[in-house]
Amino acid sequence: MIAAQLQNIRHLELPELEKFFTEMGEQKFRAKQVYEWLWQKHAHTFADMTNLSKELRQKLGDRFTLPALTVDATQYSEDGTVKSRFRTHDGHLVEGVLIPTDSRQTACVSSQIGCSLSCKFCATGYMDRKRNLNYDEIYDEVVLINEQAEKVYNKKLSNIVFMGMGEPLLNYSNVMKAIEKISSPEGLGMSPRRITVSTAGVAKMIRKMGDDKVRFKLALSLHAANDAKRNEIMPINETNNIKVLIEALNYFYRQTKNEITFEYILFKDLNDSQKDADELVKIYRQVPADLVNIIEYNPIDAFQFSKPDEERVQHFMQYLEANKVNAHLRRSRGKDIDAACGQLANKGDNQALQPA
Structure with a gap:
């Protein structure tokens, strides 16, 4: 045979x-x-x-x-973040990140090799999508990052976020199966409440998660609070606009009662004005969201925008807080090794990485 x-x-x-x-x-x-x-x-x-x-x-x-994912190379950030480049059995490369804090050890995992959505601010969006990761490969990512957490920090993983390369909801069956294995007592036994799936906004699949009564948390990468601006930086919005997404998120919450988070990267002179903040407040009030994560933009070569100055960021945050939005400013980790939000792109192919 x-x-x-x-x-x-x-x-x-x-x-x-x-x-x-x-x-x-x-x-x-x-x-x-x-x-x-x-x-x-x-x-x-x-x-x-x-x-x-x-x-x-x-x-x-x-x-x-028995094809297994292997660690091809590793980078260590000055802030303690660890980025790994994994190699699949058929020679593809994909990245994952260990993000340590005093209270958590979080794995940021990928679901696809490349991505088809072409979000303008995301380095992965400029790559071709080679294929979906199988559920056992996603599981291997978590296992290998957990081994790093134990080796480097003497702690097990506490959380998993599907915020790496690819759109998880366009690899729905493999992502759901991976989470099933990760949370099973016969697998890693991690609580689904410690897992967050982030989507650029595939309304149909958000509703399907509601129908499937999933138990993990959901994050929507919003990044602009009106359709014109969101269309500009996230082409998926042309077929999944904000109104449709609000309806899908409300359906998801009615079906599951699971936590929903908005992710919002601040871009200088694009979505950082008080008017933008006010539009974000209005969206927040239409969805039972627990949190809005305001994220620092991490520059990539292909995108012309930059991050606002600190005063602008603070003004934006103060406006949200004054309007009773539960907002958190998330400082980026691992920027010096291209491991921060939006930076994963297998650049290690052209960099000196520490071999595994």
Whole structure:
């Protein structure tokens, strides 16, 4: 049997593994052992499964593949942020980030290799979308970043944000399956309440999350509070305008009661005026949002905008607070290694990274 015909063993659920073993004349409990190696012990090869006989491991290798994400290179920021470049089994590169604070260890993970949405301020948006990440590859990202957290900070991951490369809701089934595995007791056992999925605004899929009664948090990358400006920097707004998104967010909340956050990057002379702040207040009042994260813009080569001066930022924040908006100014982390919001673009291909 040639390699191209072999099935990824992690795409089998436990009952399917049990069926495979019983049909092979093996005892059923072997399936549970293998399943634990795949999702709890994080085996990268069948040879790692040391409580199985060499003969059985050979049979698995003849029938299945076990493609695993690997750390290709790592960068360490002066502020403690760690950016990793991961390599897929078929040679693609994708980035993920460990963001440490005193109270949290957060993994920022990617869902696609590249992106198709072309948001003007995001470095990933200038890349072609090569393919979606499979759910086991997304799971591997979290496992590998958790290993970094334990190695560098002696702490386990506390939170996960889908704010890396790609649009999570355009890889819906893999993202949902990855979260299912991450939060399962048979996987990493992390509470869904510690997971946030961020979207540029795919209204149809926001509603589907409501129908599916998901348990994680949702963040909308808003970044402009009227359609004209949002169209300019986020082409997806032309088919998913603010009114449609407000309706979808309200539907999501009615179905799930899950926390909703707005993300809003400040750009000098584009969306940082008091009029912009007032428009943001009006949107905030139409959605049961818990928080508005005001984010520093992190410059990228292809986008002509810059961040406002500190006085302008503070005036914007004060206006929101005066209008009873729960707003938080999020300072960027990892800017010196292109690991901050909007900067992930596999630039490590052309940089000196520390090999894994």
